[in-house]
Amino acid sequence: MNKPLNILLVGVGGQGTILASKILAHVGQFAGYDIKVSEIHGMAQRGGSVVTQVRMSNKVFSPIIEDGEADVVIAFEKLEGLRWMSYVKPGGALVVNDQAIFPVPVLAGLVEYPRDIPGYIKSKVKNAVIFDALKIARECGNSKAANVVLVGVLASLLPFSEDSWTKALEARIPARFIEVNKVAFQAGYALGLKAQ
Amino acid sequence: MKELLTGNAAIARGAFENGVAVASGYPGTPSTEILENFSGYEGIYAEWAPNEKVALEVAIGASMAGVRSIATMKHVGVNVAADPLMTAAYTGVNGGLVVISADDPGMHSSQNEQDNRNYARFAKIPMLEPSDSVEAKAMIGVALDISEEFDIPVLFRITTRVAHSQGLVELGEPIDKPVKEYKKDTKKWLMIPAFGRLRRNSLTERIERLEAYSNQSPLNFIVPGDSKVGVITSGISYQYVREVFPEASVLKLGMTFPLPGQLISKFAAGVERLLVVEELEPYLEEFIRLQGHKVAGKEFFPETGEFNAAVVKKGFVAAGLMPATGINQPIKPEDMPTVPVRPPVLCAGCPHRGVFYTLRKMKLLVSGDIGCYTLGGLPPLDGMDSCVCMGASISMAHGIEKAVPALGEKTVAVIGDSTFLHSGITSLLDVVYNKGNTNVIIVDNGITAMTGHQHNPATGKTLMGKNAPLVDLEALVKALGVNRVSVLDPLNLAQLEATIKEELIADEPSVIIARRPCVLIEKKANPPVTVQEDLCTGCKACLKLSCPAISVLDKLCAVDPESCTGCNLCLQVCKFNALKKGGIVNE
Numbered sequence: 001m002n003k004p005l006n007i008l009l010v011g012v013g014g015q016g017t018i019l020a021s022k023i024l025a026h027v028g029q030f031a032g033y034d035i036k037v038s039e040i041h042g043m044a045q046r047g048g049s050v051v052t053q054v055r056m057s058n059k060v061f062s063p064i065i066e067d068g069e070a071d072v073v074i075a076f077e078k079l080e081g082l083r084w085m086s087y088v089k090p091g092g093a094l095v096v097n098d099q100a101i102f103p104v105p106v107l108a109g110l111v112e113y114p115r116d117i118p119g120y121i122k123s124k125v126k127n128a129v130i131f132d133a134l135k136i137a138r139e140c141g142n143s144k145a146a147n148v149v150l151v152g153v154l155a156s157l158l159p160f161s162e163d164s165w166t167k168a169l170e171a172r173i174p175a176r177f178i179e180v181n182k183v184a185f186q187a188g189y190a191l192g193l194k195a196q
Numbered sequence: 197m198k199e200l201l202t203g204n205a206a207i208a209r210g211a212f213e214n215g216v217a218v219a220s221g222y223p224g225t226p227s228t229e230i231l232e233n234f235s236g237y238e239g240i241y242a243e244w245a246p247n248e249k250v251a252l253e254v255a256i257g258a259s260m261a262g263v264r265s266i267a268t269m270k271h272v273g274v275n276v277a278a279d280p281l282m283t284a285a286y287t288g289v290n291g292g293l294v295v296i297s298a299d300d301p302g303m304h305s306s307q308n309e310q311d312n313r314n315y316a317r318f319a320k321i322p323m324l325e326p327s328d329s330v331e332a333k334a335m336i337g338v339a340l341d342i343s344e345e346f347d348i349p350v351l352f353r354i355t356t357r358v359a360h361s362q363g364l365v366e367l368g369e370p371i372d373k374p375v376k377e378y379k380k381d382t383k384k385w386l387m388i389p390a391f392g393r394l395r396r397n398s399l400t401e402r403i404e405r406l407e408a409y410s411n412q413s414p415l416n417f418i419v420p421g422d423s424k425v426g427v428i429t430s431g432i433s434y435q436y437v438r439e440v441f442p443e444a445s446v447l448k449l450g451m452t453f454p455l456p457g458q459l460i461s462k463f464a465a466g467v468e469r470l471l472v473v474e475e476l477e478p479y480l481e482e483f484i485r486l487q488g489h490k491v492a493g494k495e496f497f498p499e500t501g502e503f504n505a506a507v508v509k510k511g512f513v514a515a516g517l518m519p520a521t522g523i524n525q526p527i528k529p530e531d532m533p534t535v536p537v538r539p540p541v542l543c544a545g546c547p548h549r550g551v552f553y554t555l556r557k558m559k560l561l562v563s564g565d566i567g568c569y570t571l572g573g574l575p576p577l578d579g580m581d582s583c584v585c586m587g588a589s590i591s592m593a594h595g596i597e598k599a600v601p602a603l604g605e606k607t608v609a610v611i612g613d614s615t616f617l618h619s620g621i622t623s624l625l626d627v628v629y630n631k632g633n634t635n636v637i638i639v640d641n642g643i644t645a646m647t648g649h650q651h652n653p654a655t656g657k658t659l660m661g662k663n664a665p666l667v668d669l670e671a672l673v674k675a676l677g678v679n680r681v682s683v684l685d686p687l688n689l690a691q692l693e694a695t696i697k698e699e700l701i702a703d704e705p706s707v708i709i710a711r712r713p714c715v716l717i718e719k720k721a722n723p724p725v726t727v728q729e730d731l732c733t734g735c736k737a738c739l740k741l742s743c744p745a746i747s748v749l750d751k752l753c754a755v756d757p758e759s760c761t762g763c764n765l766c767l768q769v770c771k772f773n774a775l776k777k778g779g780i781v782n783e
Contacts, residue, residue: 012538025200029364035200036328037362040304047744048540062439062505063328063361063432083535103538107747108576108739114533124529 001033004057006065007154010084011076012101013050016147019172020074021052023151026168027160028056038063047104049080074154076147077101078117078130085121094125095153095192097133097146129153129195136187142177145184152188156196162189198364203354206329206365207296208233210336215373216266217241217291218258220251222618223647224270225305226359227298231268232650235659239370244650244659247586247618248273252280252295256349259293260385262376264340271299271312272585276619278315281349285319286395287385288347288402290376292340295321296352298359301475302502305646307566307585309500311476316351316453320399322406323351323453324415327434329363335450338415346402346409351453355475357432357502407454415450416459425517426467428460428480428491433473436508441518455483464489471496471515475503542571544745545721545761547712548639550686551610552579553741553769554693560606560700563596565589565620567612568646568714569639577742580610587611587619593634594627605700608635614644614652617667621676627705628677635699636707638669639686641714649717673707680706687712689768715761722762723778725755731774738766738775 007024011017021037028035033056040051053065065087073088074095075081081096088094098118106113114120118130131153137146148169155165165185173181201209207230211219219242221231235242245251248269258265269277274297281295297315300306316323324339326332332354339350383391410416422443429437430449437446447463449455464470464484472481472493481493496511497503513520542549552572555562556579564573564580565588573580582592589609597604611620616638627634644650651657656666670681680702684691692710699706712718724745734751745760746753753774755766762778 025362029198029200035362035364037200038357039360040356047538047543049538060363061435063357063363063435064504066504066506079535079538082533102747103536104541104742104744105536105539107744107749108742109736109748111534111536113536117533120533 001057004055004060005158006070006089007054008065008070008073008084008087009052009054009076010073010080011050012080013047015050015076016144017050017052017076020147020151020154021054023148023165023168023172024054024154026171027164028054030164030167031160033057034060036060036063049083051084072154072157074150076133076150079103079113081121082114082117085125088125091127093127093129093157094121095150095157096121096128096130097150098130099132099134099146129192131191133188136191137184140184140187141180142184145181148173148181148184149188152185152190153192153195155185156189156192198366200362201329201333201365202229202360202362203326203329203332203358204229204360205233206333206363207336207352207354208237209365209367210333211266212237212240213333213368213370214337214340215264215371216340217263217373217375218255218265219243219268220245220254220265221268222246222248222251222273223644223650224273224298225647226300226356227268227270227273227296228647228650229359230296231659242659244652246653248277249279252277252284255293255295256280256284256287259289259291259349260378261290262378263291264293264373265291266294266296268296269298270306271297271310272306272308273297274312274315276586281315281321282319283387284349285321286387286392286399288395288398289343289349290378292343293349294336294339294343294352295349296354299353299355299476301355304356304502307583309476311479312351312353313452313479314477316353319351320403321349321351321453322346322451323353324450325353325431325452326358326450327431327448328358328361329365331450332358333365335415342406342409346406348399348402348406353431353452355432403454407457410451410454410456411458413451413456416456417448417450418463419446419448421445423466424468426463426470427473428463428470428484429473430480431475433475433503433508436503436505437473439505440509441512449480452480455480457487460484461487461489464491469517473497473508473511476500539574540571541574541742541744542568542577543715544743544759545715545763547641547686547710547715547763548572549577549741549743550689550692550765551637551639551710552577553765554689554696555579555608555610556740558693558696560608560696561596561603563589563593563607563609565609565611565615567615569610569612572610574742576740586615587623590620590623590634590636591626593636594623594630594632597632597634598630604633608637608696608700610637610639612645613638613640613642613654613669616669617653621672624673624678624705624707625676632705633703634705635696636705637696638707638709640669640709640711642711643714643717645714645716649714669709678705678707680704681709682706683709683711685712686710687763687765689765715763722764724757724760724762725764725766725778726776727753727755728774728776731772733772733774735772737769737771741766741769
């Protein structure tokens with residue numbers, strides 16, 4: 001891989017974007033690639049937008065993905081999906097969890113949360129997968145595994161073996177939670193394949 | 197085996213592998229994780245100091261005693277530590293001494309974006325700048341060697357993007373670094389004027405030797421390329437240059453003070469056009485221009501904010517060095533709905549919320565400070581007038597009162613527990629000593645919260661997890677001479693307001709300690725508040741709390757049971773009893 005694979009993970013503090021990026025990086029490392037991961041801490045931890053950037057290639061220089069250069073944008077919340085939609089490169093994919101977390105200006109009634117984000121995204125991005133990851137995670141046994149459902153969808157879009165994803169899950173998730181997360185991953189993986 | 201490490205974790209690993217025995221620092225984004233990672237290694241000592249000046253002095257002492265030491269801080273922390281830093285350049289070291297400055301271009305979590313490369317030139321100490329995690333780990337070892345070889349502290353300057361980006365780093369084994377003998381040498385360590393003058397001359401000589409070193413050090417290297425364009429760069433900017441302009445000749449500077457004048461001249465002579473790509477100030481550019489080279493930098497690359505590959509590419513396009521085409525055109529539809537911003541907020545259940553709600557309600561002038569609670573200054577809470585630097589809340593309130601007494605009568609200073617211990621104590625001492633009348637609220641949540649829950653002298657624990665004596669804030673402020681000291685629970689709004697009123701009238705300084713643990717560490721949540729919908733009038737009074745668990749949509753208040761911690765603050769602001777207690781306020 002000479003041209004970097006760019007994956008942008010966006011969400012809201014506490015949604016598990018960082019664990020998802022760790023699983024992804026583990027898979028990339030296992031495949032022998034150079035990897036850079038970038039995230040900004042600080043104010044973002046207090047309910048702000050959270051953005052993690054993962055780049056992998058034979059050699060990676062910049063740790064940051066530029067606008068319009070992401071192979072996949074994976075949005076853990078749909079407003080964040082809309083915010084970062086332009087980062088998807090032509091022919092790239094946008095995976096969106098159909099969950100709304102209202103920012104304070106919306107809660108305060110100062111601005112409106114955009115209506116029908118999924119409809120809008122679908123009208124603009126050809127390869128958009130939008131679904132309720134929380135619901136699927138709950139069906140798998142734990143709503144907290146929603147992030148791993150999203151990782152499953154991501155896995156279906158990337159050229160890595162299913163086995164390497166399983167190994168990464170085992171390496172990054174504590175043993176007592178591994179079973180429910182494996183089920184969640186499979187559910188996401190199947191959904192991703194079906195959507196393509 | 198390679199491990200994916202942030203720049204901060206790589207620095208910690210590098211310090212461990214290169215025999216650093218003592219590390220001290222004060223938490224500050226983006227530097228905090230260096231000591232958090234370092235403290236986990238075996239056979240070392242690491243601590244949180246009350247402030248950066250103390251941290252550096254601890255590291256200087258450790259160096260004098262003969263071990264390798266580091267002091268870590270964010271860029272503005274170096275301002276606090278500048279006093280010992282300037283003279284440590286004179287004394288030099290025994291064990292290697294490295295000061296790590298984590299700068300924050302773009303101000304992701306800072307009050308300014310000062311360029312601390314200027315400190316190296318100012319203090320006359322060598323400076324190293326890594327551009328990623330691999331370099332961060334390797335260059336810490338080099339910095340320690342330089343420090344010992346040239347008898348001088350080294351400034352190790354990183355930026356947010358280096359500190360918080362991860363890269364694959366090869367781990368090594370720690371070297372055995374025996375303690376160097378301490379020999380009494382007052383002409384080196386006792387900086388009275390007569391000896392200071394000797395060391396000043398020595399400093400000039402050391403810097404001259406360092407310049408020769410810089411010219412031949414592999415830290416500064418040339419990446420050969422097209423001779424039409426030569427780019428001189430350092431730190432994270434190097435990565436962006438390589439990303440967007442792989443054809444260019446590049447002089448990558450890892451050591452940016454003293455700068456390698458001869459190497460720069462050699463590089464400049466071999467290229468047709470010379471450009472400098474550097475974040476923030478024209479630090480390299482001015483040096484290179486003074487050398488007599490025709491060079492461009494800030495006319496194409498901005499002097500403010502953080503760079504990325506797109507910014508750097510834009511600069512090269514503006515310089516006529518590459519076509520504007522070839523960039524993927526991002527989707528920017530004209531019919532795109534407005535995307536609401538998602539600003540950071542005080543957490544649901546945060547004990548600071550009630551304080552700022554009350555101060556805003558009382559229409560007071562609030563002299564604020566640095567911490568999570570600075571978020572209390574954002575609307576709709578809007579409960580803070582100013583925030584300049586750590587500790588300034590109290591001294592600025594004192595200045596306001598001395599300047600315009602009528603304004604002072606309705607002024608309060610608000611400061612966190614960790615910030616008070618960092619640099620608020622001397623400010624309060626000034627108020628008492630100079631017969632001020634300032635009212636101070638110490639918002640004591642029992643932790644250094646903003647940077648991710650670090651211990652401090654008021655938490656009873658150390659960085660290495662040991663139990664520690666707990667500073668008694670009440671006794672401390674009394675000992676400073678404050679007679680009026682009250683302690684209250686900031687979730688009790690009526691008591692809070694009554695106490696503030698009482699203290700504003702009093703004709704002497706006062707301290708209110710608003711004490712309740714950070715909601716993120718006090719795990720026991722009360723049952724969530726419920727809404728009795730027939731009583732809710734949709735008046736939106738509860739929204740003034742800026743609580744992320746409360747919304748008023750479709751003219752009815754709603755409380756999100758997932759995020760509500762049952763702090764019950766909202767019950768106290770609802771005039772229609774529409775919000776129902778989920779738990780108990782004071783248990």
